Amino acid sequence: MTTSTVPTPAAGAADTSRTGLVMSGVSLELGDGDRIVRALDSVDLVVRPGELVAVVGPSGAGKSSLLAVAGALTSPTSGTATVHGHDLASLSARRRARFRLEEIGFVFQSGNLVPALTVADQLRLVHHLRGRRDAFDVTRALEQVGMAHKADRRPHELSGGERQRVGIARALATHPSLLLVDEPTSALDRARSQDVVALLRERTERASVATVMVTHDHDVLHHCHRVLTMEDGRLLAA
Amino acid sequence: MFLALRALAFQRSRFLLVGLVIGLLALLTVMLSGLSSGLVNDGVSGLKNLPVTAMAFSAGTKTDNAFSQSVVDEKQRAAWAGQPQVADAQLLGVSIVNTRKADATPVDLTLFGVAPDSFLAPKVDGRPALTEPGDVVLSATARKTGVRVGDVLTLDRVGTTLRVVGFTAQQDTFGHVDVGYLPLRTWQYIASGRSAAGAPTAAAIAADALDTASVVALRSAAGSTLAASGIDVAAGDQAADTTTRSLQATFASSPGYTAETTTISMITAFLYVIAALVIGAFFTVWTVQRQHELAVLRAVGAPTGFLLRDGLTQAAVLLVTFTAVGAGIGLGLGALIPDGVPFALEAAPVAGAAVLMITLGLVGAGLAVLRIARIDPLTALGGQR
Numbered sequence: 001m002t003t004s005t006v007p008t009p010a011a012g013a014a015d016t017s018r019t020g021l022v023m024s025g026v027s028l029e030l031g032d033g034d035r036i037v038r039a040l041d042s043v044d045l046v047v048r049p050g051e052l053v054a055v056v057g058p059s060g061a062g063k064s065s066l067l068a069v070a071g072a073l074t075s076p077t078s079g080t081a082t083v084h085g086h087d088l089a090s091l092s093a094r095r096r097a098r099f100r101l102e103e104i105g106f107v108f109q110s111g112n113l114v115p116a117l118t119v120a121d122q123l124r125l126v127h128h129l130r131g132r133r134d135a136f137d138v139t140r141a142l143e144q145v146g147m148a149h150k151a152d153r154r155p156h157e158l159s160g161g162e163r164q165r166v167g168i169a170r171a172l173a174t175h176p177s178l179l180l181v182d183e184p185t186s187a188l189d190r191a192r193s194q195d196v197v198a199l200l201r202e203r204t205e206r207a208s209v210a211t212v213m214v215t216h217d218h219d220v221l222h223h224c225h226r227v228l229t230m231e232d233g234r235l236l237a238a
Numbered sequence: 239m240f241l242a243l244r245a246l247a248f249q250r251s252r253f254l255l256v257g258l259v260i261g262l263l264a265l266l267t268v269m270l271s272g273l274s275s276g277l278v279n280d281g282v283s284g285l286k287n288l289p290v291t292a293m294a295f296s297a298g299t300k301t302d303n304a305f306s307q308s309v310v311d312e313k314q315r316a317a318w319a320g321q322p323q324v325a326d327a328q329l330l331g332v333s334i335v336n337t338r339k340a341d342a343t344p345v346d347l348t349l350f351g352v353a354p355d356s357f358l359a360p361k362v363d364g365r366p367a368l369t370e371p372g373d374v375v376l377s378a379t380a381r382k383t384g385v386r387v388g389d390v391l392t393l394d395r396v397g398t399t400l401r402v403v404g405f406t407a408q409q410d411t412f413g414h415v416d417v418g419y420l421p422l423r424t425w426q427y428i429a430s431g432r433s434a435a436g437a438p439t440a441a442a443i444a445a446d447a448l449d450t451a452s453v454v455a456l457r458s459a460a461g462s463t464l465a466a467s468g469i470d471v472a473a474g475d476q477a478a479d480t481t482t483r484s485l486q487a488t489f490a491s492s493p494g495y496t497a498e499t500t501t502i503s504m505i506t507a508f509l510y511v512i513a514a515l516v517i518g519a520f521f522t523v524w525t526v527q528r529q530h531e532l533a534v535l536r537a538v539g540a541p542t543g544f545l546l547r548d549g550l551t552q553a554a555v556l557l558v559t560f561t562a563v564g565a566g567i568g569l570g571l572g573a574l575i576p577d578g579v580p581f582a583l584e585a586a587p588v589a590g591a592a593v594l595m596i597t598l599g600l601v602g603a604g605l606a607v608l609r610i611a612r613i614d615p616l617t618a619l620g621g622q623r
Contacts, residue, residue: 064619067619068616068619071537073537073615073616073619074616094541097536097539097540097541097542098539098541099539100537100538100539101538101539101540102539104539105538106534106537106538106618108534108537108618108619112530112531112534112618114241114531114534114535115248115531116241116244116245116247116248116249117241117244117248121244124240125240125241126538128240129538129539129540129541129544154248170538171538182619
């Protein structure tokens, strides 16, 4: 079993009312033809609010499986994963979907925005899905990622970096406890990669959200509070 | 609606394409509905407009061309008139003849021989019109052949003449031929095959007319349908030696009626199936193309119900909009169809066809978008693709 240390995030960023992500002894076994593959092997991980943790490792090491379990997209074979104090495995499929909507933000590769929606509507959609009828300050949310001036554009009218900025704004629109980021720089050049991950760090601290970023890009790791390595389903300190 | 309407607007050229197909199907459905109603009216409106509950044919008469095969007489009429719940029973003669106007223009007619003082007799301007043996009252549609009140029509070969004394207020046709109402005794005279040339006279009719007719027309004391009338059909048929059918069932005895309506119904049914398949296929492809987008939405927490409603809303908007457009164009084109074509646009069949098309289209779309429920949100993560 591997235990990660938990350094203190940026001063003033910690939010004691939130507990972020806590994974304890998490294993995940997946079927692969006739074989059973252990995608996660006794993973322990704590990510506090305001902390940006990077997970690196070769393809097939289990990084996406880590996001899947932390994001309540699948249940671990053993161990527990809690977000903001809620044991994810105890939730029904319907409540897991609702929990993702309320407490977990996702940033996907290339932003993965809805092609038909404008930048502003990408954020309004999340608000709409939550069934909230109260006013939502889209402009402010876009200002925080430097995209307010392109609120009326659609995804195909944006650069890769801009799409990721919108993706970050969308993920944070619900003020989640946990932000899961999947290869955010895979389609970006070096300069834009730096911008996006710097923005992630800044938003993680300001929004006081626990952020886990899976990446292959070692050039952006200096922005992170911690870097962990994943190998064969096991999580190791870098 | 949040996502559905925005996607419709964004992908408008794609949705317009399938919308055009829906519109064309709706247009065809309306045209077929008009043709179907037109053929029904042309085939049996003369029967539909009779204030009759049922028709008693001679015993054992088969459905096809039953009116020309059946022969009943006064005794059978009297037997039916004495049955409980039968308010009235009258002999009705039915035969198709060829006539010509004075200028030799051919005018084909289905002659309905009715007792002038009976419930079957037509009224013109609210008054009984058949006062003389040679009088005939024609369907309103006969005017289109150029016939006017006062015209004399001469039966081919036999030369017996009938004088047009009026027109009914509506279309009365049978077997695609205008109905001409004439006194029963005159019909029996013509049907005897011994009628002489010229206007029929009372003396000639008394000498040569048959005392039979085609059917006994029954009117119930209560209820407009045979089932609701309380008439004991079996007892009546036994007493009168007849085979009785409801008015609706006698439509099949009109020449070509069953073949025509079955053909149109089959074409219409195929159109409905095609509509469901087209919509289903479109939304299947559309859903497959959106699979990753839908996985992302499910990953961020969009409920399955929301995404299903979203897909069905798109289908409903498409179907309602383009069915309305297609039906509207169909109604417009219908108004341009020449008089000679049996075509009638009636509100109920057109509305029914539109509703059925929308419903079946939604069923097709519903089956297609159900695959949304099976999309795994895990596929939104890069490593899982």
